[in-house]
Each structure stands twice: as C-alpha cells, then as structure tokens.
Amino acid sequence: MSDSLYDRWRRFTMEKTPPARWRWFTNEWKHLKKNRELLLLALPGILFKFVIAYIPMIGLILAFKFYRYDQGIFGSKWVGLKNFEFLFKAQDAWRIIRNTLLYNISYIILGTVVALLFALLLNELSGRMIKIYQTTMFLPFFISMVLVGYIANAFLDTKNGYLNTVLESLGLSTHNWYMETTPWIFILPLVAVWKGVGFSTLVYYAGITGINTDYYEAARLDGASRVQMMLRITLPLLKPLIIILFILGLGNIFRGDFGLHYFVPNNAGPNFPTTDVIDTYVYRALTKLGDINSGAAVGFLQSVVGLITVVTANYFVRRIDKDNALF
Incomplete structure (x- = not known):
C-alpha cells in the first residue's frame, strides 16, 4: 500500500x-x-476551498484586536483576550451555551438514528420505489431556511395555521406557538431532522450498497431473518461510517444552526429561553452594537472548541478501536 x-x-x-x-x-x-490528470481535476475544488475558506481566515486576528476602519485589520490595536469577555460576561451566557450544546447533541443523535432507520428500510424496497423515496426525502435538504421558516409558519400561525385548525376542529384549545417556550424543545429537532435526514440517509444507504452481498447470501442459507441480518451484518459493517459522521458532527457542537433557530421561531422574544443559541444571540447583539471584534472572537472560540471536541472524540475512539478512528 x-x-x-x-x-x-x-x-x-x-x-x-x-x-x-x-x-x-x-x-x-x-x-x-x-498523477497530474487527477491533480488537474481536483484543482478547481482546491482553489475554491482556498479562496472561500482559507484566505478569510486572516480575519481571525480581529478576535484579538480593537478594529478601526481607518486603521484596517493589521493596523488596529491589539487587545488580547478582551473580546472574548463578550460571550462569557453576557447576562444570558449560561442559557445560550446550554441551548447550543443540548440542541446539537439532540440533532446528532436523532439524525443518526432516523437516517439509519430510513437507510435500512430503503434497502428492503424495490429499485423503482427506492428512487421515489430518495428524491422525496432529499428535496428538503435543498430548501433554504428562509423558506423552511415560512413552511413552519404555515403550520404554527396563530390564526390560520394548520395545527391550530386541526386542534380547533377536534374541540381542543389552540396555541400561540410563537409566544410559548416548551413546544420548541420538540419543534426544532423535528424540523432539523426533516430537513437533514435525506442527505444522511443517502450516505448510509450508499454504505449499505457497498457491503458484499455474499454475507447476506450466507446468512439466508443459515436461516437468518431480515431483522437478524440488519443487526448482525448491516449495522456492524456500517459502524466505521457511523463513527466518522458522528465525530464530524461533534465539530459543530458549539456552533448553533443560525437559520434554523432564527427563521423557524420567527425571532420571537418570548420563546428565546428555549430557542436562543450562541449564533442568534451574537447576531442580535452585533446588529445593535456593531462590535465585529466580539463576533470574530465568538466565531474563533467556536472553531477552537469544535477542533478540540473532534480531536478528543477521535482519541477515545482510537483507544477503543484503532481501525474506526477518523485519523
């Protein structure tokens, strides 16, 4: 090799x-x-990544500076770690950090479980039905969060929303969803899974199709049922893929989904206790204060925490099973 x-x-x-x-x-x-042909094929992607992802990293030094437009990025005064006080000294610091961590953990766990279940079910369908279900599940992944917010509003609107219409027809009391806090603990994970499960399902289904069919043939000869083949063959062979996606998901555990938590709850103040995350809080604070230094500091901190989380998770996976580690 x-x-x-x-x-x-x-x-x-x-x-x-x-x-x-x-x-x-x-x-x-x-x-x-x-390998020049392969390098030429990869060159557009490399240049795109370099221009979009790596050149803007120069702006990370704003996290340690008091930026002034007349002095520029490199001429502004260094202030050390002062900009990081914005997040930890905020009145709602504990709330937004708690919400960010708990929501991301729920998204990772629910997304993994639901995507695996759908991938296993797709593997039991015929070829024509698979294409129909794949397309249906994958479409929400391409919808912007702005549009998802409007779809959620169609269900949750106080006067004409579908949910209140159904509750009223059943003789139950209606809800002003945007003025309540508790329902969003369930609404946001549901929307997140609905939007992202199609992509994860296709990834796991691709992993299933790559499994050698000889394993299943041998299991059938031994009298194994479909459920037993799922549990004894499919899931164990998918374990490396599950671990890799899980570790990569942990990289964003300190970074909230801004679109999901801003547009779907409609940025309504009464539901902030259960919908507000770091990204939405920083956005609202910066639109009022205009302090880009604190925003850069929070973004830098989120990236560092994500890196530490990924490296730590990979370390423990490597200690348990070296072959399934990411690196």
Whole structure:
C-alpha cells in the first residue's frame, strides 16, 4: 500500500543530509507528474476551498484586536483576550451555551438514528420505489431556511395555521406557538431532522450498497431473518461510517444552526429561553452594537472548541478501536 502524503513528509523531516532531501523532492515531483490528470481535476475544488475558506481566515486576528476602519485589520490595536469577555460576561451566557450544546447533541443523535432507520428500510424496497423515496426525502435538504421558516409558519400561525385548525376542529384549545417556550424543545429537532435526514440517509444507504452481498447470501442459507441480518451484518459493517459522521458532527457542537433557530421561531422574544443559541444571540447583539471584534472572537472560540471536541472524540475512539478512528 502506498504511503500517505503525511508519511512521506514525516520521512522527509527525519532526513538530515541534503542529498536525501533532494531525493525526496525528486520522488515527490515524479509522484505529482504521474498523477497530474487527477491533480488537474481536483484543482478547481482546491482553489475554491482556498479562496472561500482559507484566505478569510486572516480575519481571525480581529478576535484579538480593537478594529478601526481607518486603521484596517493589521493596523488596529491589539487587545488580547478582551473580546472574548463578550460571550462569557453576557447576562444570558449560561442559557445560550446550554441551548447550543443540548440542541446539537439532540440533532446528532436523532439524525443518526432516523437516517439509519430510513437507510435500512430503503434497502428492503424495490429499485423503482427506492428512487421515489430518495428524491422525496432529499428535496428538503435543498430548501433554504428562509423558506423552511415560512413552511413552519404555515403550520404554527396563530390564526390560520394548520395545527391550530386541526386542534380547533377536534374541540381542543389552540396555541400561540410563537409566544410559548416548551413546544420548541420538540419543534426544532423535528424540523432539523426533516430537513437533514435525506442527505444522511443517502450516505448510509450508499454504505449499505457497498457491503458484499455474499454475507447476506450466507446468512439466508443459515436461516437468518431480515431483522437478524440488519443487526448482525448491516449495522456492524456500517459502524466505521457511523463513527466518522458522528465525530464530524461533534465539530459543530458549539456552533448553533443560525437559520434554523432564527427563521423557524420567527425571532420571537418570548420563546428565546428555549430557542436562543450562541449564533442568534451574537447576531442580535452585533446588529445593535456593531462590535465585529466580539463576533470574530465568538466565531474563533467556536472553531477552537469544535477542533478540540473532534480531536478528543477521535482519541477515545482510537483507544477503543484503532481501525474506526477518523485519523
């Protein structure tokens, strides 16, 4: 098996003599020349990622500066960690951090369970029905959160919403959903799963289709039922994929879904105790204060916490089962 780029670079750094390093550069050039077609195919994606994701990272230094427009990013005064006080000294700091963590944990767990269930069910359908269900489940993934907010409003509107209409027809009392707090604990995870389950389902279903069918044939000869094959063959072989997606999901555990928590609850003040997360709180604060330094500090902190979470989760997975670790 060929070495990875990391292994080759590590071997280069361990070399001490200039001739050995020159041989390393020569071998790398031959490797790049041999795979030039693949590199050209990847070049547009690399450039896009570099321009969109890496060049803007220069702005991270705003988290440690008192930015002034006349002095620019590099000329503004350094203030150290002062900008980070904005989040932790806020009156509602505990509430928004609690909501962000708990909601993200629920999204990860519910999304994984529901997507796995749908993927297993898709695997039991015929070819024509699979395409219909795949398209139906995948469509919400492409809908913007603004439109999702309008769809939610069609159900939750106080006067003409579908839910209140059904409750009224059953003789039950109607609700002013946007002025209540408790229902949003269930509404937001439901909307999040509805919108994102299609993509996750297709990922897991692709993993199922890659499983060698000989396992299932041998299980049928032994008299195994469909449920037993799911539990003893499909799920164990999907475990590496489940772990990888779970670890990647933990990277955003400190970053709230702004669109979901801003547009779906309609940014209504009475439901802030159960809908407000870090991103929506910072957005509302910055639109009033205009302090981009604090916004940069919060974004930087979210990225650092996400990195630490991913590395920590991968460390424990690696200790338990090295083959299923992300890196």
